[in-house]
Amino acid sequence: MNATAATNLHPDECLLRPGNTNCGGCGMSIGLTMLGRALAEAGDTCTLVIPACCGIVTAGAFPTTSYAVPTIATTFASSAAVASGVASIRDINNESGQVICWAGDGGTYDIGLGTLSAAAERNENIIYICYDNEIYGNTGGQRSSATPAGARTTTTPWGKSEGKKDIMSIMAAHRIPYAATMSVAHPEDFARKMSIALSMQGMRFLLLHSPCPTGWKSEPQDSVELVRLAVASGLFPVYEVYDGATYRINIEPDGTDPAEYFRRQRRFKDDEIDLDVTRRDCADRMQLLKALAALYPRTA
Amino acid sequence: MSVQVITGNHAAGYALSTAGEANRNARGTACGIYPITPQTEIVEYVAKFPFSKGRVVPVESEHSAMAVSMGASMSGARAFTASSANGLAYMAENIMVTGYYRLPIVMVGVNRTLGPPWNIWADQGDTLMLRDFAWLQFYCENNQEILDTTLLAFRLAEDRRILLPVMTCMDAFIVSHTQMETSLPEQAEVDRYLPDLDLPHRMHQREARTMGGLAWPHEGLSMRLEIDEAMKRVPAVYQECRESFKEVFGRDPGDMTQTFATDDADVVLVVSGTMATTAREVVRKRRAAGEKIGLVKLKMFRPYPEAALREACQSATKLAVLDRNYAAGAGGVFWQDTRAAFQGHRDDLLIQNYLTGLCGGDVTPAVIDDILADIAVREEAGDPVWMGIDTGEETLQ
Numbered sequence: 001m002n003a004t005a006a007t008n009l010h011p012d013e014c015l016l017r018p019g020n021t022n023c024g025g026c027g028m029s030i031g032l033t034m035l036g037r038a039l040a041e042a043g044d045t046c047t048l049v050i051p052a053c054c055g056i057v058t059a060g061a062f063p064t065t066s067y068a069v070p071t072i073a074t075t076f077a078s079s080a081a082v083a084s085g086v087a088s089i090r091d092i093n094n095e096s097g098q099v100i101c102w103a104g105d106g107g108t109y110d111i112g113l114g115t116l117s118a119a120a121e122r123n124e125n126i127i128y129i130c131y132d133n134e135i136y137g138n139t140g141g142q143r144s145s146a147t148p149a150g151a152r153t154t155t156t157p158w159g160k161s162e163g164k165k166d167i168m169s170i171m172a173a174h175r176i177p178y179a180a181t182m183s184v185a186h187p188e189d190f191a192r193k194m195s196i197a198l199s200m201q202g203m204r205f206l207l208l209h210s211p212c213p214t215g216w217k218s219e220p221q222d223s224v225e226l227v228r229l230a231v232a233s234g235l236f237p238v239y240e241v242y243d244g245a246t247y248r249i250n251i252e253p254d255g256t257d258p259a260e261y262f263r264r265q266r267r268f269k270d271d272e273i274d275l276d277v278t279r280r281d282c283a284d285r286m287q288l289l290k291a292l293a294a295l296y297p298r299t300a
Numbered sequence: 301m302s303v304q305v306i307t308g309n310h311a312a313g314y315a316l317s318t319a320g321e322a323n324r325n326a327r328g329t330a331c332g333i334y335p336i337t338p339q340t341e342i343v344e345y346v347a348k349f350p351f352s353k354g355r356v357v358p359v360e361s362e363h364s365a366m367a368v369s370m371g372a373s374m375s376g377a378r379a380f381t382a383s384s385a386n387g388l389a390y391m392a393e394n395i396m397v398t399g400y401y402r403l404p405i406v407m408v409g410v411n412r413t414l415g416p417p418w419n420i421w422a423d424q425g426d427t428l429m430l431r432d433f434a435w436l437q438f439y440c441e442n443n444q445e446i447l448d449t450t451l452l453a454f455r456l457a458e459d460r461r462i463l464l465p466v467m468t469c470m471d472a473f474i475v476s477h478t479q480m481e482t483s484l485p486e487q488a489e490v491d492r493y494l495p496d497l498d499l500p501h502r503m504h505q506r507e508a509r510t511m512g513g514l515a516w517p518h519e520g521l522s523m524r525l526e527i528d529e530a531m532k533r534v535p536a537v538y539q540e541c542r543e544s545f546k547e548v549f550g551r552d553p554g555d556m557t558q559t560f561a562t563d564d565a566d567v568v569l570v571v572s573g574t575m576a577t578t579a580r581e582v583v584r585k586r587r588a589a590g591e592k593i594g595l596v597k598l599k600m601f602r603p604y605p606e607a608a609l610r611e612a613c614q615s616a617t618k619l620a621v622l623d624r625n626y627a628a629g630a631g632g633v634f635w636q637d638t639r640a641a642f643q644g645h646r647d648d649l650l651i652q653n654y655l656t657g658l659c660g661g662d663v664t665p666a667v668i669d670d671i672l673a674d675i676a677v678r679e680e681a682g683d684p685v686w687m688g689i690d691t692g693e694e695t696l697q
Binding site: 059063068071073074078086091097115121 | 394
């Protein structure tokens with residue numbers, strides 16, 4: 001039998017190695033770097049389970065890899081199920097190390113949703129991180145059910161008429177131990193949530209708002225600022241749900257107007273976004289979350 | 301070893317479970333399971349098996365059932381599952397990648413008609429549609445054979461010269477739900493036959509390796525070539541696995557191709573699955589009446605046992621290939637490969653296809669007699685002939 005001693009990720013070692021060919025301003029790359037840092041700080045490591053998405057293209061071509069941890073490329077709909085198998089064998093062998101799915105919004109909100117829902121219902125002992133760039137980026141920018149209303153993609157050339165799916169409510173409804181949203185603009189919040197997730201057992205779902213300059217038709221240097229605007233204006237609420245039962249809002253919107261967020265992305269045409277409707281939707285969503293957090297507060 | 305009267309599904313469930321249990325001193329076992337008639341009893345058997353070191357994961361679809369087994373196998377565990385018909389079609393993507401990942405997963409396929417029209421009865425079209433997916437395939441005709449072949453499948457799949465998944469197949473209901481006397485090996489015997497799995501390319505937490513990512517054409521091509529080389533090694537490795545099986549269990553699991561009365565036969569029936577049992581009986585009777593008829597049962601379908609088949613048909617002038625499947629627009633699948641096997645070797649041989657027993661139809665001795673009557677008067681091969689269809693008048697041509 002092979003030796004199975006786990007080697008934790010060294011603090012100086014990048015999870016995403018230098019030399020990868022990701023786009024400038026890629027939010028997913030920032031997320032991977034922050035994930036690596038969180039693992040190193042916790043003295044932990046992981047196996048990455050990645051379905052079809054930019055995240056697996058990131059690995060590069062055989063025999064090299066851009067990932068400093070063992071990584072499995074799965075079929076598009078299967079990451080949560082493959083991870084269930086990997087985690088099962090880890091657990092029955094009493095081994096350490098996290099099993100982390102790293103999937104885009106296509107593999108999470110769309111084709112992999114049934115698989116993810118089933119893994120959540122079984123409370124599999126895995127961490128599932130969706131880097132949500134609101135588009136099928138790897139295939140050149142098609143709409144997903146995470147694409148917001150009004151966004152132009154190659155398959156919604158006149159703007160998407162439907163709104164973004166509320167994946168967090170869906171996942172929270174599974175009453176999994178932990179569900180949280182994060183933004184690459186808020187590394188301290190990311191680090192805190194990863195630390196919580198790494199200390200827990202069972203299904204942990206993390207949704208990371210992740211800018212994609214190529215798909216959003218934005219400037220790479222604006223990436224972090226854009227998602228910061230999304231949080232500040234309430235377009236992307238940053239909150240966490242424990243056991244599907246208790247809520248906490250982690251970053252309160254500061255009243256920033258969402259107009260700037262739309263203006264700086266050429267996927268939105270100024271004249272096609274009804275800002276009044278958008279402002280009202282943001283306010284309604286925050287009001288609902290605040291009500292939930294007040295009624296069912298996470299106090300610990 | 302105990303002899304019990306059990307169904308084919310019970311036999312298959314027993315083989316899968318004891319094989320998984322036999323890996324308890326290594327990395328254990330895990331599998332994803334999902335029900336579909338007529339294989340459900342197999343996964344039910346697995347679900348209640350008291351594994352010492354294993355986990356059975358009841359998932360939401362066949363696609364995920366194979367995905368869980370893949371994850372377990374990549375982690376070095378012994379993994380398996382079972383499915384049928386539309387379930388196999390739904391699972392197909394992950395069946396395909398299992399072969400290309402070179403994971404030694406064993407799956408029992410209970411051959412059921414692909415719907416529509418909705419139909420739960422025997423037809424081999426479901427597993428045969430997966431024939432090009434880098435899996436080995438074996439077709440079994442009774443309960444003992446499915447048990448023995450499924451155990452053998454693990455040893456063959458896990459052999460370092462092979463490292464490919466194996467599908468063992470049986471006809472719906474005719475085997476899956478029929479009780480027969482079956483010898484069940486003790487766990488200690490299975491332990492002896494199936495050594496601890498040490499998968500050379502399994503994932504290790506200490507190795508930063510990416511499994512299944514992008515490869516450029518020359519590397520992708522080399523990986524396909526390696527599969528071709530492994531496939532070519534199967535016949536020899538199979539014989540080794542068969543010999544060890546005899547030593548441990550005191551029983552012959554059967555050859556890849558099985559001949560009956562072929563030595564001086566003019567006409568040879570080429571059959572698979574439960575059709576072999578019926579056809580063998582017809583051949584036995586007609587041999588007694590002095591007719592030079594023989595039979596080849598193709599137990600192994602992938603890799604296609606071309607050399608053994610040619611060897612078995614040396615004296616034949618005519619082959620009747622029976623297919624309990626239909627590749628729309630191209631006849632029967634066994635027939636296509638049989639024709640290819642003889643091309644350039646025996647261009648004088650008349651090879652006629654008979655499509656029979658599809659969608660759960662019975663292949664009775666009378667159907668076999670009709671086939672023999674048809675081929676007896678043929679001077680050349682023609683289009684595939686549909687047999688055993690009751691049109692109210694005569695057989696539909």
